[in-house]
């Protein structure tokens with residue numbers, strides 16, 4: 001099975017990033033987590049991305065806040081799918097990181113999820129791998145069914161209370 005890399009610009013991103021790691025774990029997808037920064041450790045970030053396909057990765061999640069160039073910097077070094085996860089909490093509700101991540105020039109795509117959208121970043125990575133992996137496709141179907149049932153159970157509880 002292909003692995004998913006979860007790269008964050010700083011350990012201060014971990015509270016959000018851990019939700020992506022947990023979601024991938026719940027789907028049974030092997031995950032590797034690193035702290036590499038586009039600005040503070042540019043050489044290590046570039047090398048990781050350059051080697052990622054040969055090292056068995058199928059997708060990369062890149063989480064960063066502020067001037068969030070990490071996803072773009074990794075995407076510049078690989079043709080694997082890169083999912084940008086803008087981290088909020090620094091300025092304008094994370095609009096700084098969102099725009100820094102999403103506004104990529106033609107030729108170097110980054111699939112950007114919502115500010116702090118860690119769960120969706122993981123699900124999107126899983127969906128990409130599921131195209132050629134039946135086990136992941138099955139795990140995604142099961143999770144979707146479970147999540148739907150949880151919402152319907154809440155609705156039924158509301159109805160029982162007469163609300």
Ligand code: RP5
Pocket residue numbers: 008009010011012013037063064065066067087
């Ligand atoms: C970004 O700068 C990181 O991804 C983090 O979100 C932000 C602040 O980093 P720290 O100053 O908390 O290390 O590169």
